[in-house]
Each structure stands twice: as structure tokens, then as C-alpha cells.
Amino acid sequence: MSSGTRNIILFGATGLIGEHITNAVLDNASDFGKIAVFTSSGTASSKSDEINALKTRGVEVIVGDLSLDQDVNAAFDAGFDTVVSCLGRPVIQAQLKLVELADKHTKVKRFVPSEYGTDIEYGPQSAQEIPHQQKLKVRAALKNVKDLEYTYVVTGPYGDADRGLFLSAAPVENEASGTFDVKRKRAVLLGDGERRISLTTMRDVGKLVVAALKHPEAAKNRALRVNSFTATPREIVAEFEKQTGGESWDVSYTSLEKLKEMERQAHKEGNPRAGPLTLRRIWTEGGTLYEHRDNGAIGMENSVDSLQSAVGRAIQVQTT
Structure with a gap:
């Protein structure tokens, strides 16, 4: 204990x-x-x-x-x-x-x-x-x-496919803010698709919180920067392609400048999507990348989901 x-x-x-x-x-x-x-x-x-x-x-x-x-x-x-x-x-x-x-x-x-x-x-x-x-x-x-x-x-953004999360299928009218749509085999990647992003599945968030509770001295009075995996949007869509039969998906991009404009307009209009757009802009700018992750400090270096397992679960969520 x-x-x-x-x-x-x-x-x-x-x-x-x-x-x-x-x-x-x-x-x-x-x-x-x-x-x-x-x-x-x-x-x-x-x-x-x-x-x-x-x-x-x-x-x-x-x-x-x-x-x-x-x-x-x-x-x-x-x-x-x-x-x-x-x-x-x-x-x-x-x-x-x-x-x-x-x-x-x-x-x-x-x-x-x-x-x-x-x-x-x-x-x-x-x-x-x-x-x-x-x-x-x-x-x-x-x-x-x-x-x-x-x-x-x-933890960085959630690497899950529940509605609105990073590996989800956005409604078609909102796909410019990013989507990984399994049924349509369609992805919209933010930025140039090559900037890495740190993701954590919600299941791992729970495990990491428990690990922090079990390692009080390592976690005391500090920010623990932890995650499941780090990958580029291009690497993520490649994994979706691999696990959905190997066919190439229809992939397009929303540039960082376009994303910023969408964010500004949403805030101006008081649109509830403004906050999520700000977060996606931060992620696209590299705002989840740290010099190191602290998984090892709480005994979780090798006990988290991989890109492969997260994508597999995302496919299951979207197709059932």
C-alpha cells in the first residue's frame, strides 16, 4: 500500500x-x-x-x-x-x-x-x-x-475515438478541425502532418493517476508529464490504413494558419467550438512535446498503450 x-x-x-x-x-x-x-x-x-x-x-x-x-x-x-x-x-x-x-x-x-x-x-x-x-x-x-x-x-490530449477526441471521426461539417474517419477512410491532418504530438488514452490516464498515488515522493508538488505514445499525424493515419486493410485513405490537411483563423472566428462568434480549436492549435504547434516524459519516475515506462493498440481500439469504437 x-x-x-x-x-x-x-x-x-x-x-x-x-x-x-x-x-x-x-x-x-x-x-x-x-x-x-x-x-x-x-x-x-x-x-x-x-x-x-x-x-x-x-x-x-x-x-x-x-x-x-x-x-x-x-x-x-x-x-x-x-x-x-x-x-x-x-x-x-x-x-x-x-x-x-x-x-x-x-x-x-x-x-x-x-x-x-x-x-x-x-x-x-x-x-x-x-x-x-x-x-x-x-x-x-x-x-x-x-x-x-x-x-x-x-497527459496531453486523449488518444481515443470517443466523440470529439483526437482519434475520433468528426462530423463532416467540422472535419477541417481534424478527423480520423474509419468508415469513410478519410483523414484531415492538422499542420503539415509531420509535427509529433504526445497522446494518452483515457484508460492510461487512470493507470497513470494511480501510479502517481503509489509513488508519492516522485510525484510530490510537481507536474508529471506522462503519456502513452508520441507520433506524427502522418504516422497515425498510416497505422489506421494498416489496420483497415492496407488501402490508402483520403487524406487532406488544415494548415496551421487556417486553424488559427478558424479559432479566431470561433472566439469572435462565441462559438462553443472555440476552446477545442484553441487546444488543437496548441497541439499542432508542438505544445505537448516535452524534453522527457515522467513515466519512469512512477514505474510506468513500459505499462501504457502503444500507437498500434490505441488505433485498434479507436477502430473498434468507430465501427461498433
Whole structure:
């Protein structure tokens, strides 16, 4: 069992990435003690099947209102030493209150914020990027607390085919922002297709978070830059071609300048696609490439998905 983590409470456990992180924690339940999820009454009702499945796996379900201090305090009073946040981008700011309250509970020692994705402090320009602002506030709050250790698990974009993710098939009308469409054997690559991008499958995100919890000293008060694999868009489409019969796909490109123009226009119009376009522009510029990855520091150098396995799963998702 990890010397740094015993009792874990997860927020956002049934969301897109939360489901994978929660499953990974439960797959390693023997390494921990008590495991709980904090969820709203609305989620407990609308996702009752998922909640009941968690209960059958031994999870304590705490129903409360994330915006009410008394509900969060009551959860923290139940004896958890580690908070794992999986909150989605629309409610990232709610973590500011979680950090403040967690720091006041002497038993809470570690906080893993919802960082999974692009490194928001990659370079000088990162502080100006619109999608990064709420996460930057959370990092600032964690750096100012007195008694909490923290770990930022930075994974790069998700290498999966769920709707809107990097290996997905975009709607035809939006394919200029990038697509790997298995049924049409059609790809639109961003930039010139030759700049490498670091990707992490959502399944691996969960495994990497658990590995960080099990290696508290290696993960203490830092950003862990981890991933599944790194490849160019051209290498990715070549793997799709190989696994779909060997025929060449119809491939076209959206230049970086065109992508920037699409991004500017979306922000100007208040289009909800503006944020995702900004992230795709950052990735295309090389904003997920680091001097090294930290998989080895947490014992995960050879325990993650490959390009081949990620593409195989993406094909399965798109065709079933």
C-alpha cells in the first residue's frame, strides 16, 4: 500500500475521464483503504446504474452539493487523506473551494487536481491561452496552501475515438478541425502532418493517476508529464490504413494558419467550438512535446498503450 495515500475521495467520478480514473483506482483497491465518490443528487439519480455498480465494488457514495461548504466539509470529515478531482472543464473553478476546504482538514494530505490534458504551463504563451485560465487559478491556489501536497498529472490530449477526441471521426461539417474517419477512410491532418504530438488514452490516464498515488515522493508538488505514445499525424493515419486493410485513405490537411483563423472566428462568434480549436492549435504547434516524459519516475515506462493498440481500439469504437 502506498505510504502517501490510503483513503481516497474522488470528485467527478462518473464523468468522461472520471470513469476511467475511478475504474483504475478500484482495480487497485487492495493498495488503498477506503474509496469514496462525492456526487450530486442529480447525478445519483440520472446515473443510478453507474452509481449502483460502484457501490457493488465497495465504493462509499457521498451525495452532496459541491457548492455548499457544509456538504464538502462533511465529506472531508469522513477521514480521507487524498482528494482526486476529475471535474470537467465547465466546473474546473469549483476546485478552488475544494482546495481551500481541503487545506483546513488536517487529515487531508494530498490533492490531485483535474489537470489531465494539455500542459498549461508549457511555455510563456501558455498563461495567455483562454482554455487554461481556470486551471492556472487552481495551480496558484495549490501553491499557496500550507498543508497540502499536490500532483499535476499532465497527459496531453486523449488518444481515443470517443466523440470529439483526437482519434475520433468528426462530423463532416467540422472535419477541417481534424478527423480520423474509419468508415469513410478519410483523414484531415492538422499542420503539415509531420509535427509529433504526445497522446494518452483515457484508460492510461487512470493507470497513470494511480501510479502517481503509489509513488508519492516522485510525484510530490510537481507536474508529471506522462503519456502513452508520441507520433506524427502522418504516422497515425498510416497505422489506421494498416489496420483497415492496407488501402490508402483520403487524406487532406488544415494548415496551421487556417486553424488559427478558424479559432479566431470561433472566439469572435462565441462559438462553443472555440476552446477545442484553441487546444488543437496548441497541439499542432508542438505544445505537448516535452524534453522527457515522467513515466519512469512512477514505474510506468513500459505499462501504457502503444500507437498500434490505441488505433485498434479507436477502430473498434468507430465501427461498433
